[in-house]
Amino acid sequence: MVCSLRPVVWEVAMRILLLPYAIRHTLYAILAFAALYLLAGATPSEGGTRIAVLPFLNVSGDLQGPAFVVPLVGPALRDRGYEVVEPEALEGFLARRRVRAPSRLGPEQLLLLGREFGADFALLGSVDLFADVAGNPQVGVSCRLLEMATGRLAWANAAGFTGDDFTGFMGLGTVTAAEVLAARTVTALFQAFPREGLQPEAAGPPPRSRSLARRVFRSPRLASGPPPRLAVLPFENATERRGAGLVVDDLMLVGLVRAGRFTVADAGVVQQSLLALGVAPYGAIDLETLRAIGQTAGVEAVILGRVTDYNEGLRPGTSSSPSIAIEVRMLDTQSGEILWMGAHEARGEDSQIVLEFGKIKSMVPLGMKVISELVGTL
Amino acid sequence: MSALLPCHAVQQILSWRLWILAALALGLAGCGGMAPTTYVHPNYDFSRVKRVAVLPLDNLSTDQMAGEKMRVVIMTELLSTGIVDVVELGQVNRALTQLNIQNIRGMSPDEFKRVAAAVAAQMVVIGSVESFDRVQVGGVQAPEVTLTLRGLEAESGLIVWATSVTEGGATFSARLFGLTGDSLSEVARRAAHDAVVTLFR
Numbered sequence: 001m002v003c004s005l006r007p008v009v010w011e012v013a014m015r016i017l018l019l020p021y022a023i024r025h026t027l028y029a030i031l032a033f034a035a036l037y038l039l040a041g042a043t044p045s046e047g048g049t050r051i052a053v054l055p056f057l058n059v060s061g062d063l064q065g066p067a068f069v070v071p072l073v074g075p076a077l078r079d080r081g082y083e084v085v086e087p088e089a090l091e092g093f094l095a096r097r098r099v100r101a102p103s104r105l106g107p108e109q110l111l112l113l114g115r116e117f118g119a120d121f122a123l124l125g126s127v128d129l130f131a132d133v134a135g136n137p138q139v140g141v142s143c144r145l146l147e148m149a150t151g152r153l154a155w156a157n158a159a160g161f162t163g164d165d166f167t168g169f170m171g172l173g174t175v176t177a178a179e180v181l182a183a184r185t186v187t188a189l190f191q192a193f194p195r196e197g198l199q200p201e202a203a204g205p206p207p208r209s210r211s212l213a214r215r216v217f218r219s220p221r222l223a224s225g226p227p228p229r230l231a232v233l234p235f236e237n238a239t240e241r242r243g244a245g246l247v248v249d250d251l252m253l254v255g256l257v258r259a260g261r262f263t264v265a266d267a268g269v270v271q272q273s274l275l276a277l278g279v280a281p282y283g284a285i286d287l288e289t290l291r292a293i294g295q296t297a298g299v300e301a302v303i304l305g306r307v308t309d310y311n312e313g314l315r316p317g318t319s320s321s322p323s324i325a326i327e328v329r330m331l332d333t334q335s336g337e338i339l340w341m342g343a344h345e346a347r348g349e350d351s352q353i354v355l356e357f358g359k360i361k362s363m364v365p366l367g368m369k370v371i372s373e374l375v376g377t378l
Numbered sequence: 379m380s381a382l383l384p385c386h387a388v389q390q391i392l393s394w395r396l397w398i399l400a401a402l403a404l405g406l407a408g409c410g411g412m413a414p415t416t417y418v419h420p421n422y423d424f425s426r427v428k429r430v431a432v433l434p435l436d437n438l439s440t441d442q443m444a445g446e447k448m449r450v451v452i453m454t455e456l457l458s459t460g461i462v463d464v465v466e467l468g469q470v471n472r473a474l475t476q477l478n479i480q481n482i483r484g485m486s487p488d489e490f491k492r493v494a495a496a497v498a499a500q501m502v503v504i505g506s507v508e509s510f511d512r513v514q515v516g517g518v519q520a521p522e523v524t525l526t527l528r529g530l531e532a533e534s535g536l537i538v539w540a541t542s543v544t545e546g547g548a549t550f551s552a553r554l555f556g557l558t559g560d561s562l563s564e565v566a567r568r569a570a571h572d573a574v575v576t577l578f579r
Contacts (some may be wrong), residue, residue: 182559215567238443284468306450308443325563327450329466336466341454343447345563 059243065130076088081196106272114148140364210214216342236283437505444510487535494532522547
């Protein structure tokens with residue numbers, strides 16, 4: 001067969017050589033472009049994936065936070081080959097539907113949004129930390145990607161830095177401008193974001209802490225049965241920092257999604273359930289409410305708890321190093337049984353090796369470390 | 379050294395070093411705090427206890443959240459034994475609210491019975507946190523937790539178990555070397571653990 005094809009290929013090549021110069025070289029360019037495209041490993045898609053970026057929730061306590069961070073999200077997504085619907089374009093929709101919490105969209109609202117803007121995914125997030133402190137700004141952001149059609153959490157991540165994180169030899173390299181730090185934070189946030197057409201990579205198993213395992217109770221049911229479908233209920237905030245509970249809610253979602261073992265209901269689903277039931281559990285819950293939430297949110301277990309320490313190191317008179325302490329437990333939505341329970345805390349200097357090496361200076365990575373280690377005990 | 383000193387002298391030096399090391403080891407071993415003072419009802423059948431409710435603890439310490447912090451740690455330790463189930467604190471709080479009980483200290487046996495019935499528990503644990511703080515020891519601050527717990531039989535309101543434990547504080551190692559050891563939460567966990575194990579001994 002190869003022998004029979006050879007004269008045909010030869011004849012086509014000869015005929016191409018007989019074509020006029022301009023047409024022949026246009027053909028060569030098209031062939032070269034197609035070859036390069038295929039070699040780059042990309043496959044042609046029918047219309048790019050469209051992501052709607054919702055306005056971020058601001059729990060940083062600084063009104064300027066979202067203005068520094070959110071405009072950088074669209075370009076970061078476009079760099080990865082996605083079409084982006086900017087938050088400004090969604091304002092009309094959100095106003096019409098009277099959506100007060102764009103970072104907590106319910107499944108119905110997501111579907112409507114997807115239909116109206118032709119978007120496949122929604123990116124929801126929050127600015128957890130923004131402090132434009134002279135000489136050492138701080139930025140922390142968390143966000144998650146939701147599939148419009150199913151409401152599935154497809155990806156989640158959190159990132160945060162202080163200007164000091166970039167200080168190198170002889171004190172050089174410190175980022176002193178909040179806008180530069182915001183750009184670096186957004187870059188880090190989307191570093192593991194999959195390119196258009198590719199699947200998100202698994203984040204790998206969460207870190208395991210042997211000393212923490214002693215302080216955590218884990219029901220044998222978790223080891224024997226399949227992982228339950230989970231929802232994260234609002235954490236009680238027992239600290240002076242406003243919004244600390246909301247930050248930990250978001251970081252817990254990120255931690256669970258990154259662990260990859262659990263199917264997690266989004267915060268929007270939880271919010272809709274709580275609104276529908278007219279309940280507001282805060283750090284604790286009774287069996288009746290627990291069962292009702294389990295049914296309306298379609299989850300087998302819930303995670304709830306309390307934030308007992310949340311110090312970003314920004315308040316005057318406190319340590320300049322961040323510290324966090326949380327209590328957490330997982331409850332079966334049918335029996336009310338405690339499936340998992342524990343507490344964990346950390347300070348920035350806990351991981352310090354020598355001088356400033358190893359020290360965690362920003363709250364968001366410290367919070368992620370604590371939550372990842374807790375999730376690791378699951 | 380063995381080439382310059384006679385054999386018996388080397389043995390003597392080594393034995394002295396062993397004594398010093400043993401004394402240090404004993405000193406450090408004793409740094410974990412005092413053994414808990416415990417009462418266990420001699421005739422009560424603890425195998426009947428399958429489900430325990432931990433009520434809010436009295437907080438006598440300077441930390442406003444200490445009572446609730448210790449309550450969660452005690453619940454975790456009780457669960458970790460793998461012997462009893464513990465009622466979710468939201469259910470306990472709701473039962474207390476429904477029965478209009480605001481003062482745990484002033485609860486009558488009948489009220490204990492009703493709370494236990496509401497959450498289907500055979501034992502109710504109450505108690506107090508006497509200290510949950512960092513105490514000044516020489517030039518350093520050492521974490522200290524003092525905890526008193528009582529277990530009441532749901533049916534009669536009778537105290538069937540009581541324990542008092544102190545962990546951390548001015549220990550041997552803290553006084554001598556300024557070693558404060560674990561964090562406050564780790565000391566709290568140890569105190570809760572030491573208290574809870576006395577229930578199952």
